[in-house]
Amino acid sequence: MSNLLHVSSSPHIRSQSSTTTLMSDVVIALIPATAWGVYKFGWHAFWLVMACVISSIATEYAYQKLMKRPVTIHDMSAMVTGILLALNLPQTFPIWMAVVGSVFAILVVKQVFGGIGQNFMNPALAARCFLLISFGAQMTDFAVDTVSGATPLALIKNGTGSVEAILAGDKLTVTDLFLGNIGGSMGEISTLMILIGAAYLLIRKVISWRTPVMYLATFTVFMGLFGGRGFDLTYLAAQLCGGGIMLGAFFMATDYATSPITKNGKLVYGVALGLVTGIFRIWSGSAEGVSYAIIFCNLLVPLIEKVTLPRFFGQGVTKNAK
Amino acid sequence: MRRVTFKGGIHPYDGKDLTQDKAIQDISPKSDLVYPLAQHIGAPATPVVAVGDQVLVGQKIAEASSFISANICCSVSGKVKAIEKRLCVNGAMVDSIVVENDGEYNTVEGFGEKRDYTTLSKEEIRAIVKEAGIVGLGGAGFPTNVKITPQNEDGIDYVIVNAAECEPYLTSDYRLILEKTDKLLGGLKIVLSLFPNAKGIIGIEDNKKEAIKVLQAAVENEENIELKVLKTKYPQGGERSLIYATTGRKLNSSLLPADLGCVVNNVATLVAVYEAVCESTPLIKKVITVTGDCVQNPGNFAVRLGTNYNDVIEAAGGFTVQPEKIVSGGPMMGMSLIKTDVPVSKTGSALLTFKKDVVAELETSNCINCGRCVNVCPSGLVPAMMNKAVKQNNMQQFEALNGMECTECGSCSYTCPAKIQLTQAFRVAKRSIIEERRKAK
Structure with a gap:
């Protein structure tokens, strides 16, 4: 036999999953929250999602073509960034500003640092913060039916009396917060829809439970201790369901590139996020704090990874130590 | 039965359906036999025959050259044709003894004679295992006589049989368990007899239902041997995973199993020990699974060492399509062959043929830190x-x-x-x- 066979280093088989399948799963998991936002807010919300997705993908494509790098838009990660950014915007947000945000996310936060896996901040969140700084008024305009309304968290933060009463003043209950019958960024409003997507990711083992569970648990305890309302269940439920923390915990804090790779690191990272988010929500000027908390903790990741290196199998075992 | 296991691991497509019901078939070599001098861990063996010598089945043709090394015994009778470099499974040119097969299969004196191991001393048993050129047949090829000669034989608590066969596609050990149960148990008892404080453990993955049944029946009345069913997961049969799953002891790279009171041998190795000690048959054959999506009749074959892989492929009915890749061993840790014109050595437990080389088609992208x-x-x-x-x-x-x-x-x-x-x-x-x-x- 003269023709030579293929030779390579083992293993000679590979699993079916790829970056594309993982990112596709994230896209699938984002469908409920996205669909709910579009259902609640109408066509403009839909066009916002489309604008973010298309401009994210187009930016990645254009940059890679320009730099003569392999084009990686098929890995779906740009699409994920686009959707996530859209979900972080108020439904009235101008399309052109959304496009600016998408270009910033992909170009400045992701590609300039080397593309997928190399960015040290979550692109969608960094872009959200960029937009908040650049277009503060539009980013906090949660008007529904032309009645400008504050988010439940802002109401609670600035209101007096019981949480129930404050919510009731806006004809809201905690159930509304959970289901998503509230104002807010279009993908953050429905805790239920986010949890459906999160369950899908957990079942498919795309994300680990470690960071989100630790994040939410730490945050809840922190708010109970320092929120000024004690362990008032309505208050804590409103804090969990009324803002960006659910989307943040399951879809942003679990972003691979910007979270620790070690198992214990994921736990530590979750705790750090819970603490920082609590601090921001209680003592900062804004009622929100998830985005800043996550991009701040993104910066801690290398350190967390360093101190949470796992023990290797059989570490410390010596001869005759049975 | 409670299944034991380790942390981590994967569940690849196992492909064992192709060959697990195929009984072991004997095949005869067609061309010259080639015996690489280095087909085990340790120093290459030294030839003890010269070109032109007549050799017999079971005759030692190369001798262990140091403590960690192994003898090589001839698997056919015939004439030593050459001692020269030949291409081996690992793609290297290795000094090898080439024997022309006379097809007579005349054996050395005493070959195949029955012996009762209980009448032998420990030293005699170890000497026989060494003489027979037995090495770990699972893939690593560590000389078995060294393994069963630890510094402190009283310190050995467990003799573990690696019956996990966790590599996808491989079924040779599975077939050996079914077809040579007594020899496997016999080999285990021989090794156990060397260690006064040791208990026997057979670790097997739970996907091998038939083999578990057979072994359960076999160890029912054995007080000193326990069957442990392991979760089916790769690399359950890795030495560290297996020792941990069966004993809870954790081995690291600076330790040998004996340091933790364990001696681990796989199924084929123990069968070889039995055949050497009780049937005066040195290691001259090897059971190989020939499988994959390119061979006509995938199966398990008892092959004489030194046989050209082309003869093995022919025995399996040849190729239905030209494979892109052929692996000696399992798909996870096996070695890919440059060409099939290489000899069967002690360590290859399978010949795997792939129509498509999936690895070559894949493009590597950035690490996404998914963990x-x-x-x-x-x-x-x-x-x-x-x-x-x-x-x-x-x-x-x-x-x-x-x-x-x-x-x-x-x-x-x-x-x-x-x-x-x-x-x-x-x-x-x-x-x-x-x-x-x-x-x-």
Whole structure:
């Protein structure tokens, strides 16, 4: 036999999953929250999602073509960034500003640092913060039916009396917060829809439970201790369901590139996020704090990874130590 | 029965359906027999025959050249044709003894004579195992007589039979359990007889239902032998995983199993021990699974060592399509062949044929830090970080990340969604570090 066979280093088989399948799963998991936002807010919300997705993908494509790098838009990660950014915007947000945000996310936060896996901040969140700084008024305009309304968290933060009463003043209950019958960024409003997507990711083992569970648990305890309302269940439920923390915990804090790779690191990272988010929500000027908390903790990741290196199998075992 | 296991690991497509119901078939070599002098861990053997000599089945043709080395016995009768470099499974040209088969299969005196191991002393048993050229037949090829001669034989608590056969596609050990149950048990008892305080454990994965039944019946009345059913998961049969699953003891790279009171042998090795000790038959045959999507009749074949793989392929009915890749051993840790014109050695337990080389078609992309490699690593390492260290050629960092603990099981490469060749990178890094250490001495 003269023709030579293929030779390579083992293993000679590979699993079916790829970056594309993982990112596709994230896209699938984002469908409920996205669909709910579009259902609640109408066509403009839909066009916002489309604008973010298309401009994210187009930016990645254009940059890679320009730099003569392999084009990686098929890995779906740009699409994920686009959707996530859209979900972080108020439904009235101008399309052109959304496009600016998408270009910033992909170009400045992701590609300039080397593309997928190399960015040290979550692109969608960094872009959200960029937009908040650049277009503060539009980013906090949660008007529904032309009645400008504050988010439940802002109401609670600035209101007096019981949480129930404050919510009731806006004809809201905690159930509304959970289901998503509230104002807010279009993908953050429905805790239920986010949890459906999160369950899908957990079942498919795309994300680990470690960071989100630790994040939410730490945050809840922190708010109970320092929120000024004690362990008032309505208050804590409103804090969990009324803002960006659910989307943040399951879809942003679990972003691979910007979270620790070690198992214990994921736990530590979750705790750090819970603490920082609590601090921001209680003592900062804004009622929100998830985005800043996550991009701040993104910066801690290398350190967390360093101190949470796992023990290797059989570490410390010596001869005759049975 | 409670299933025991280890942390990490993967569940690849197992492909065992192809051959698990195919009884072991004897095949005869057609062409010259080639015996590489280095087909075990340790120093190459030294030839004790010369070109032109007549040799017999079971005759020692090469001798262990140091403590860690192994004899090689002739598997046919005929004439020594040459002692020269020949291409081997690993792609290297290795000094080999080439024997022209006369087709008579005349044996050496005393070949096949029955012996009762209980009448033999420990030294005699060890000498027989050494003489028979037995090495670990699972793939590593560590000389078995060395393994069963630890410094402190009283300190051995467990003699573990590796019946996991966790590599996909492989069914040779499974067939041996079904067809040579008594010999397997006999081999285990022989090894147990060397260690006064040892208990026998057979570790088998729970996907081998028939074999578990057979073994359960076989050990029913054996007080000193326990059957442990393991979760089906790769690399359950890795030495560290197996010892941990069966005894709870954790082995690391600086220890040998004997340091933790364990002696581990796989099924084929113990059958070989039995045949050497009780049937005066040295290691001259090997059961090989020939499988994959290119052979006409996948099956399990008892092949004489030194047989050309082309003869083995012919016995399996030849190729239905031209394979792109052929692997000696399992798909996770086996070696790919440059060509099939190489001899069967002691360590190859399968010949796997692939119509498509899936690995060659995959494009590697950036690491996305997903952590799947961390989840599957049975050694508790962080492959993604180790790979970064290797890429930066930072061997100190690689060692600091405990890279030397890598067993090269391949789980990280298998699972990586970015299709990064992690295992390969670590293999190269480990070699270079070992080389550096050797130079420094």
